Amino acid sequence: MQYNRFGRLGTQVSRLGFGAMGLGGSFGSYGDKELVRSVLHSLERGVNFIDTARNYGESERILGLALKEWTGDKPFVASKIQSKGPGNLGWGQPIPVESAYPEGWLRESAEISLRMLGVETIDLMQLHQYWPQWDRVDYWMDELLRLKEEGKIRGIGISLPDQRHDIALSLAQSGKIDSVQTVFHIFDPLALDCLVPICQENDVAVIARCILDEGGLTGFLRADTVFGEGDFRQAYFDYLPREIYIERVRKLQEAFVPRYADSVAELAIRFALQHPGITAAISSMHVTRYADENIAAASRGPLPDDVFEEIRRHYRWVRNYYETKYWA
Template identity: 55%
Template sequence: MDYANFAGGRTISRLGFGAMGFAGWFGEQPERASINALVLALERGITFIDTARAYGASERIVGLALREWTGAKPFLATKIEALGGIEQWGTPVPAEAAFPPRQVIASCEASLRALGVEQIDLMQLHTYWPTWGVTGHWMEELQRLKDQGKIAHIGISVPDHRSDMVLPIVTSGLIDSVQTIVNIFDPTALEVLVPICAAHRVAVIARCILDEGGLTGFLTADTTFGEGDFRRDYFDGTVPRQAYIDKVEALKRFVPAHASSLAALAIKFVLKDPAITTAISSMHVPAFAEANIAAADEAPLDDATFQRLMTTHRFIKNFNNVKHFGMP
């Protein structure tokens, strides 16, 4: 397992545990299985956990797993819950609509209780719009929590695929990290946001590195999704399913010469750039954790293969257009 220094100087694993799967949005599973998956990942060297107040029971389940874990304390990241429903992610809203006064503090206090910890290593706003500027009551409340020792670092989670929107706050010196989408199909953050974060010593947390599982090759014409599984709209609401399958099929030419599997190819692509501090993947199923950790331990992609993937396999689609505004 490779490790990197977080912006604050703490060493963390370059592959991180994304706990959104504990919300049941990829299908329900027993709570015991979720706890076992996280403990397994920690045993295998994962030291970074990302969750959110908005992810259903995720924080509580993470807290239960941490109480069972007897090893070194992992780096724990979560997110302030924004108000206003899905609208606050789909299109710009005033800061007061997403984070009215005291919402940041109240959400943080709820997270501390659910997680069962006295301090959260990284607290992220779950949305941000550049129209807010870089100061306001929301930033003041984050700084107050930091001064009180309830959080150690402050970050921003970027809405959907518009990674460049956070550049003003990245350069402000007020935040320690940015979380954004990075994957083979949408590598655009690597072009502008990531190098600017590196120049300003802001950590980068890459998410959706497997494109919600699509880059593993699991999707077929016959794949069905259960009630409440958000992948149903993700894969069928943005582009024709067959178009997606065809794009994944084109990646198979790189397997096994450059990676042991499609999932490994996707993970190695994101980890190629040293400015990616950690890349989070949903490892709520133990088999996923084992496979993803093994992929991260493979030899890095060579420069030519990385560049080819970066430039000729893009397939950018914005799920939020469907999620927030509905099907045409």
Template identity: 55%
Template sequence: MQYADFARSGQKVSRLGFGAMGFAGWFGAQSEADSIRALHLALDRGVTFIDTARGYGESEFILGVALGQWQGEKPFVATKVEGLAGITQWGTPVPAEAAFPKGQVTASCEASLRAMGLDHVDLLQLHTYWANWGIDGDWMEELQTLKRQGKVRQIGISVPDHRSDMVLPIVASGLIDSVQTIVNIFDPTALEVLVPFCVTHKVAVIARCILDEGGLTGFLTPDTVFAEGDFRRDYFDGTVPRSSYIEKVAALEGFIPAHASSLAALAIKFVLADPGITTAITSMHVPAFAEANIAALDEPPLDSKTFRLLATRHRFIKNFTNVKHFGKP
């Protein structure tokens, strides 16, 4: 396992993090026991960073149960404040007071602590942030108050979609400790501006969607059918034809096995090739996923030529989140 300093916290975290969104059942139903087993397996393998959210169904509760049973060193726990403006708050700017009215940040944090059975979280993030909110308001005051009270060690924001450059002003403000944003082979643009900017300002970067909701693993075929409740039912078919996506993934097969043991390993190694990425989270809620993803870190890193080729010749920038927020065109 690789480790990195988390901003100015004095704490180190694993560069591969456990994304607990899968505990919500949004990738398909799974037993609580299997979810807990997957997390314990990841912790045993050296993962120390866990990311969840108040809005991820039962995720925080299941995480709390798992942590209560865990006998090892306490991991770094990050969660997110639940916004109240509905699903479109992640697709288009809404007023700050609509998503996080006065008291909401505090109430969400308190609910998260109760659900997980913790007296503090290592990182509390706004689940969405829009640049037109600026750097102050009730939401920021509450985040800072929670930090002073010790209920939160660090505070951060999550970029709602692919437009990572819009958060540069708040990064420069010195008021936040981390930014969570999309980074993957198909969309590496955050690596060009946001990530080096965060390094300069000593702000941690949490990369998400590094496997593009699983698409970069090569699992998607023309005949793949998603179960009821799986949010990917529309994700891969609403913005571009599924055939186009499959074709783009197939073009990456030429890098296997010379540069990685699998497409998933290639995608993980690509994101972690940039030292500015503090930690990269994947949905390791299935034990087999956890084993495979962690094993990728035992492989030799990508050489700079291969990294550059992937970043420039294989980008496939699209905004699949639009379908989730607004429906199919």
């Protein structure tokens, strides 16, 4: 396992992180024992960066159970403040910060996270949604800074709502935050154009998420794939006819598998970890087999530079599948 310094916080974190959205049932239903085992298994394999959120159903509670059982070095735990806006309000388009995070709500949400996780300090607390219009208002940052002064959180970050990487540029340059979490994968490498270099210049950590594009870059998707009850991907891959997505993945397979990677999933993971400006890349590892496969892929090391550049330049296919969720 490779490790990186997490920006100005200085902690060494695994470059491959445990994305804990799957602990909350977003990708199917699993039992608590199975999910706890997936966390412990990943920690045993060297993963020490875990990203969860209040919005992820039972994720924090289950992660708390795993942390209670874990006897090794404390992992770096990141969570996110739950937006108070109902439904999808404020995710697809901006709403006032007073609606998303009214005064006092950041503390209330953080306190719930601390209880659920069973920890005294959360290493990184992120806003689960952020819009640059909010920078005109100070109270939300003041609340986070007070939590930091009290030792309840160590660092402050933001998670971008979707592929619009540019909305974080001014805050990344402000010196007020420690990290930015953003969508980043083979089909959408645009964060490398501006966001990642600016974060590097300002010692702001970058957390890459959706590195397998919600599983699409594993090659699992078929025309007749059916998603189970509660799986949020029920509409995700139907933004366009599925055949278009499947064909894009097939072209990747033909061009790079097995010459440079054993699978498209391995190719996607190694691509996500290639650039030094990506501090950590998170993937759902709520099933131990997924953890083993992802860790094995990461251990293969970087792709040849010319292959990475070819993928970055010629296989990008930027689209906002979240629009099916915001504006069905």
